[in-house]
Amino acid sequence: MTGISEQEFVRTCVRLTGFTEYDLYGTGMAGLFLGTARDQVGEDRFAVFWAALKKALDDPQGLKTLTPTHLEAARALTYLWYTGAWPRLAPAAHAELRRQQANTEFMAAPAAYTEGLVWRTFHGHPAGAKAPGFGTWAAKPPDVPATGEAQEEQAEEPAGAYRVGMEEPVALDEVPHDLLPAFRASRDIAPSEVPTARAPEADGAAQQQKEVRA
Amino acid sequence: MNGTAAAWDADRRRYDAIIVGAGWSGSLIAERLGAKGWQVLVLEAGNGGDETWEGHLDAVRTFHSAVAKVPNSPYRRNTAAPSPDVLDLAPVRDPEPGKPEFTANGYLVQQGALPYGTDYLRALGGTGMHWLGAVPRMHADDFGTDTDYGYGRDWPIGAEDLQRHYAEAERAMGVAGDADEQRKLGVVTDPDYVYPMHGIPQSHIDDYCQKRVGGHEIHDEVAGETYTINITGLPQARNSTPDPRYAGGAGYRPKGAVGLANYGERCVGNASCVPICPVQARSTPLRIQAGFSGSVTVATRSVVTRVLRGRGAYVRGVEYRTYGDPATPVSRSYTAEADVVVLAAHAIENARLLLFSELANGSDQVGRNLMDHPTMVAWGLTAEADGNIGPFRGPGHTSGWEEFRFGDARGTRAPFRIEIGNWGWGWANGAPMSNVAxxxxxxxxxxxxxxxxxxxxxxxxxxxxxxxxxxxQLQCAVEQAADPENRVTIDPRKHRDAMGNPRPVIAYDLDEHTRKGVYAAYLVAGRIFAEMGAQNRTDFRPVGGLPPLGHFVYPTDDSVDGEVHLAYHGAGHGAGTHVMGADRSTSVVDSHQRTHDHPNLYAVGCGSMPSIGTSNPTVTMAALALRSAERIHQDLAELHGAVLPRPRTQKTEVPA
Structure with a gap:
């Protein structure tokens, strides 16, 4: 162990994931995820990354201050919490970290999948586990976002601390294509290898017309 | 079942019937013949294990740990009896014009212009282990498309001939559905029929779609017709609430889980029907096997290599090989003989066996007319103001829009059934994980x-x-008509599996009629999204030079570019490699699925279907199997004179 306690790990991950300490402990996965991330990034490099991450989270500019490789590591760690899987890293980050492991997505453990946070974001449950009961799918689900508790807890965070490459918050009625997945070209492409969607054709044309008029 | 037997227990024995394959068809026929007292040997190429509760739980865990949660993901790879896997196919970046845009690196050797994107599973229970459980019957119009609409092949029998067997199949598989809705569609004709169980509740997504666009008119440009759409519930082989009106008031007792006594539940909404239902509410052939009589022997890890010729036109049995560790296929050869041999090993496997055995091919149709339901999967985001619609809950789909399946438009473009997906953009985009990424x-x-x-x-x-x-997500399953050039062949000198059996060589393409259906579905899905105020996010243009699997460019008149990028997925509905017909010079089997050339050799399954309509084919396949079982029983009875075997009351244990 290189001095990162599970408690410290969870508290920092609260800010990366937007889920509360209670939620993260409740998955039972903190120890496994810390170990997985450390194994994947490499013991020494993880210690450096961890120090940089904590510094960035306390900076008004937030995660924008991370180096690209540390940013990718922070994304991978968040992906691990959300899906239970360690993703494929950007090849540039993989190279800079000089990782020994193959750069492919893998599930940390069967239980890591069923504890993924992504399902909770829309009040769902992991496919193939935690079944909600006969006929429940006919009921109207609770509305999203109902993330009040997380937002309240983190109300003191500076605005924009959690955005990289964007100034304004993401519009949910006009979702930018480059935050959404394109098609999965084949089934052996892991979720973390799915590229972002292309700009819609029609929108591009409309945009051009607007510019012409202006 | 009495446990599975070792291959050598069956060596050089003689049976009344040998059945090759322990999936839905093989299990249903074995169960029927066993109930009549016939000595039956079922040879399954793949592994068993899931008939035990421990084996089942292991498969669930394997599924949980898979990054790609594909249909075969809960099951171990088996080099001795390999299965095709959707993971075997990969698109080619920046493909050369006119060259295939994909590579295939698996069990199937693919040499066609387009990928055959359908898998199956060689294991005890067959592909019935990972199916969705969708069991809509075929419509009367689906049986005569050549005569009525000028495409495809006609059946030698019609929907009326199958009604009784459909009902039997629905009892055997345990189907939940709303018979009134299906009568309205015209696929159930008995005015008094009710399904064994009440319909599976329709999802909130279905309800949302109906509220948004129910009764609205949707124009299909390709067909030049306008349809008023309303959702229809899907009959499913999934445990629901038994209907006390069933069978004239006798009711229905649902079957529980296999391998764990006194355990069984209604569907609890695990939302993972494909590939595995953790509580086994979704029916599998293992349920049928659990009811096998003592005269049925099942041997797993027994790969049939060829059917053996007998006297005259008759066959005398099969040669099969067995293996120990599936990873190191060192095998030994055995033979078993029987009065009747039934191939029930999947359309592609049946064709492969017939071709390698050089049997039943007087018509030159064995392996030809390979079909699937090319599925155009469209995806959209519903209006933000409407909030959460509740994706990734419940069975894969619980309702569909059936309007585009029927009518004269079939003459213009292939018909399609629109499944309203309950699992978000999972199939199209790898959601929700890819959304996180x-x-x-x-x-x-x-x-x-x-x-x-x-x-x-x-x-x-x-x-x-x-x-x-x-x-x-809207999954539009398009009917593909029989085309003799879409075919399975073998090339034993070049392509063999690890055990030495020839691998199937596939040539596959979509004809113009089918492509037109895919295009029509693409436009219709877009209109439905627009009508409900959703953003259509469907886009098959290559990304960074990488096209989606099943990509093709379709020429259009009205678009700016004069073309549109389309793509389809395989539906897992392999069919049509030994099609039935009345004429032995143009078909492989008769309407009872008996080969024209060999009086005691049957080839059963979706391979016998001359057309597949727009219905998921399993229930039709099961109905055909039950119809064949009656015929085989009659064959055996005639062969044995008037002395019919008495059903055994006492079960005999077969040493495993």
């Missing part, structure tokens, strides 16, 4: 550099909640 920005850009855009923390949580909670 693209929102974070992990994985790098096309050049391999770290992406500069992404979100974390509360913003990420809110963004995912909204953009996953509004995912709507």
């Amino acid at each position: 693209t929102a974070l920005g992990v994985g790098g850009d096309a050049a391999g550099e770290v992406r500069d855009k992404g979100i974390f923390g509360p913003e990420l949580r809110r963004f995912l909640g909204s953009t996953i909670g509004r995912q709507l």
Whole structure:
């Protein structure tokens, strides 16, 4: 162990994931995820990354201050919490970290999948586990976002601390294509290898017309 | 069942019937013949294990740990009896014009213009272990498309001939459905029929779609027709609430889980029917096997290599090989003999066996007319103001729009059935995991550099909640007509599997009629999204030079570019490799699935179907199997004179 306690790990991950300490402990996965991330990034490099991450989270500019490789590591760690899987890293980050492991997505453990946070974001449950009961799918689900508790807890965070490459918050009625997945070209492409969607054709044309008029 | 037997227990024995394959067809026929007292040997190439509760739980865990949760993901790879896997196919980046845009690196050797994107499973229970459980019957119009609409092949029998067997199949599989709705569609004709169980509740997504566009008119440009759409519930082989009116008031007792006594549940909404139902509410052939009489022997890890010729036109039995460790296929050869041999090994496997055995091919149709339901999967985001629609809940789909399946438009374009998906953009995009990746920005850009855009923390949580909670996917299953050039062949000198059996060589393409159906479905899905105020996000244009699997460019008149990018997925509905017909010079089997050339050799399954309509084919396959079982019983009875065997009351244990 290189001095990162599970408690410290969870508290920092609260800010990366937007889920509360209670939620993260409740998955039972903190120890496994810390170990997985450390194994994947490499013991020494993880210690450096961890120090940089904590510094960035306390900076008004937030995660924008991370180096690209540390940013990718922070994304991978968040992906691990959300899906239970360690993703494929950007090849540039993989190279800079000089990782020994193959750069492919893998599930940390069967239980890591069923504890993924992504399902909770829309009040769902992991496919193939935690079944909600006969006929429940006919009921109207609770509305999203109902993330009040997380937002309240983190109300003191500076605005924009959690955005990289964007100034304004993401519009949910006009979702930018480059935050959404394109098609999965084949089934052996892991979720973390799915590229972002292309700009819609029609929108591009409309945009051009607007510019012409202006 | 009495446990599975070792291959050598069956060596050089004589049976009344040998059945090759322990999937739905093989299990149903074995169960029927066993109940009549016939000595039956079922040879399954793949592994068993899932008939025990421990084996089942192991498969569930294997599924949980899979990154790609594909239909075969819960099951171990088996080199001795390999299965095709959807993971075997990969698109080619920046493909050369006119060259295939894909590579295939698996069991199937693919040499066609387009990929055959359908898998199956060689294991005890067969592909029935990972199917969805959708069991809509075929419509009367589906049986005579050549005569009525000028495409495809006609059946020698019609929907009326199958009604009784459909009902039997629905009892055997345990089907939940609303018979009134199906009568309205015209696929159930008995005015008094009710399904064994009440319909599976329709999802909130279905309800949302009906509220938004129910009764609305949707124009199909390709057909030049306008349809008023309303949702129809899907009959499913999934445990629901038994209907006390069933069988004239006798009711129905649902079958529980296999391998765990006194355990069984209604569907609890695990939302993972494909590939595995953790509580086994979704029916599998193992349920049928659990009811095998003592005269049925099942041997797993027994790969039939060829059917053996007998006297005259008759066959005398099969040669099969057995193996120990599936990873190291050292095998031994055995033979078994029987009065009747039934091939029930999947359309492609049946064709492969017939071709290698050089049997039943007087018509030159063995292996030809390979079909599937090419499925155009469209995806959209419903209106933000409408909030969470509840994706990734319940069975894969519980309702569909059936309007595009029927009518004269079939003459113009292939018909299609629109499944309203309950599992978000899972199939199309790898959601919800891929949403996490693209929102974070992990994985790098096309050049391999770290992406500069992404979100974390509360913003990420809110963004995912909204953009996953509004995912709507429409799966449009298009009918593909029989085309003799879409075919399975073998090339034993070049392509063999690890055990030495010839691998199937596939040539596959979509004809113009089918492509037109895919295009029509693409336009219709777009109109439905627009009508409900959703953003259509469907886009099959290559990304970074990489086309989606099943990609093709379709010429159009009205678009600016004069063409549109389309793509289809395989539906897992392999069919049509030994089609039935009345004329032995143009078909392989008769309407009882008996080969024209060999009086005691049957080839059963979806391979016998001359056309597949727009219905998921399993229930039709099961109905055909039950019809064949009656015929085989009659054959055996005639062969044995008037002395019919008495059903055994006492079960005999077969040493495993």
